[in-house]
Amino acid sequence: MKAKILIVDDEPYLVRLMEYALKAEGHEIITAGTGTDAIKKAETEKPDILILDVMLPDLNGIEVAQYLRAKPEFVHLPIIMLSALAQVTDKIEGLKAGADEYLTKPVDLREMVVRVTMLLERRALTQPKAAPPASRGKIITVCGPKGGIGRTFTATNLALALTKTVSRKIMLLDGNRQLGDIDLALNLRQTRTLADLLARVDRLDAELVRTVMATHSAGVDVILAPAHLADLQPVQPAAVRKVASALLDMCDYLIVDTQAVIDDFTETFINIADVIVLLVQAEISTCRNAKLLMELARSDGQTLDNLIVVLNQFNPSDELQPADIEKILYQKIAVKVPANHELVQYSLNRGVPVVVSHPKQNVTRAIFQLADLVASNDDKRIAPAGGLFEAAGSLFGRRTS
Structure with missing residues (x-):
C-alpha cells in the first residue's frame, strides 16, 4: 500500500534514515524541519500519514497535532509521534493531541515501517466509502x-x-x-x-x-x-x-x-x-x-x-x-x-x-x-x-x- 508520507523532524540525519527506509517500501516522502513548515506542507500536500517529532524549533509536535486535528480534512490523518521522552505521561500527552502511535528515539526503522503499514491498512478499512457523485449542474x-x-x-x-x-x-x-x-x-x-x-x-x-x-x-x-x-x-x-x-x-x-x-x-x-x-x-x-x-x-x-x-x-x-x-x-x-x-x-x-x-x-x-x-x-x-x-x-x- 503506497502512500504520501510527511516526516517532520529537525534532525537531518534521522530524517534521511527514515526517508530511505520508507522509500524502499515505495512510499513518497515529504519533509519539514519546523512546526510551521509542517502545517503548511500538510495543508498543501495532503499527506496520507504524518510522522511528527515532539521537539521542534518553533511550534512543538503536540501543538502541530492539535492544530491539524481541529481541521475537518485532518480528522482521520494517521499521526505517528516521535520523541526521546519515554515517560508514560509524555505518551499520554501525545495521544491526547491526536497521535495514533508513539515511537521513542532512537527510532527502530523496522518497527517504524511496520507501524506505518499497520496504520495505512487500518485507515483503508475504516475510511468511509465515497458517496455517490451528486448530479452535475x-x-x-x-x-x-x-x-x-x-x-x-x-x-x-x-x-x-x-x-x-x-x-x-x-x-x-x-x-x-x-x-x-x-x-x-x-x-x-x-x-x-x-x-x-x-x-x-x-x-x-x-x-x-x-x-x-x-x-x-x-x-x-x-x-x-x-x-x-x-x-x-x-x-x-x-x-x-x-x-x-x-x-x-x-x-x-x-x-x-x-x-x-x-x-x-x-x-x-x-x-x-x-x-x-x-x-x-x-x-x-x-x-x-x-x-x-x-x-x-x-x-x-x-x-x-x-x-x-x-x-x-x-x-x-x-x-x-x-x-x-x-x-x-x-x-x-x-x-x-x-x-x-x-x-x-x-x-x-x-x-x-x-x-x-x-x-x-x-x-x-x-x-x-x-x-x-x-x-x-x-x-x-x-x-x-x-x-x-x-x-x-x-x-x-x-x-x-
Whole structure:
C-alpha cells in the first residue's frame, strides 16, 4: 500500500534514515524541519500519514497535532509521534493531541515501517466509502453572433426567471471578459471578479469562489467580468473548464453571458454547454453569422440537439419573418421576444431586470417561456425545422445537416 508520507523532524540525519527506509517500501516522502513548515506542507500536500517529532524549533509536535486535528480534512490523518521522552505521561500527552502511535528515539526503522503499514491498512478499512457523485449542474450558454443582440439582457432576466421557475440554485457568470455589463444590468458591485478565479485555476475552492461572488436580491449568485481591461490575461480552454467545474459544484444552473467575439473562453463555454441559447434577429447578416457559429459548434463536437434559438427584438412587420429565418438556419425558432426598445433601455439603465419591474409585459412572458424550455428540456431534443428550401444553402455558400 503506497502512500504520501510527511516526516517532520529537525534532525537531518534521522530524517534521511527514515526517508530511505520508507522509500524502499515505495512510499513518497515529504519533509519539514519546523512546526510551521509542517502545517503548511500538510495543508498543501495532503499527506496520507504524518510522522511528527515532539521537539521542534518553533511550534512543538503536540501543538502541530492539535492544530491539524481541529481541521475537518485532518480528522482521520494517521499521526505517528516521535520523541526521546519515554515517560508514560509524555505518551499520554501525545495521544491526547491526536497521535495514533508513539515511537521513542532512537527510532527502530523496522518497527517504524511496520507501524506505518499497520496504520495505512487500518485507515483503508475504516475510511468511509465515497458517496455517490451528486448530479452535475447544467451550463446554459447564452450566445449571439453580433454586439447589441441582447445577450446580457437575456442572460440576466433568464437567471432571475429560473429562480421563479425551478427550486434550484442559480448562478450567473459574465463571460464578456472585455466589456461585461452584468454589474450594471443588475446594479451590483464587487471588487473581486472572474479575473481572480482565472488567476488561481489550480487552487480553486468554494471559499475562493464565495469571495468573488456577488449576490442579487433575487438569490442569484453572480460572477462579474473583470473591472479593468488591464486585468485581462490570455486564457486556455483547460482553465475555463476548471472554472466551470468549480462553479458547477456550487449551483444547479450556471447561466453564462458570452461576447460577440469568439475567443477560447466563449468557444469553450459553447462546447461544454448543456443548453445553448442562440440569439438571432431578423437580419440577413445576423442569420448568416448565427449559422457560422452553429457550424463552429458542430466542428467542435456539439450535435446541437441542445440548441434553443431565440428570435430577439421580433417585430411582425419585419421583412425577414420567422419562417424565413428557420429555413436559413435549418433550425426551429423556440422563442420570439417582441421588440420593446424603451422597456429594455429602461431596465438596463436602472439595473432592474424586466422580470422584476414589468412581470406582465410580453417581453417578460417570452423570457419565462425560455426559462420553462431550459428547465423542462434538459434531456429533450429541440427539434429542427422541417421543409427547408434549397435556396438557403446557396445563400451562404454552404449547408449543414
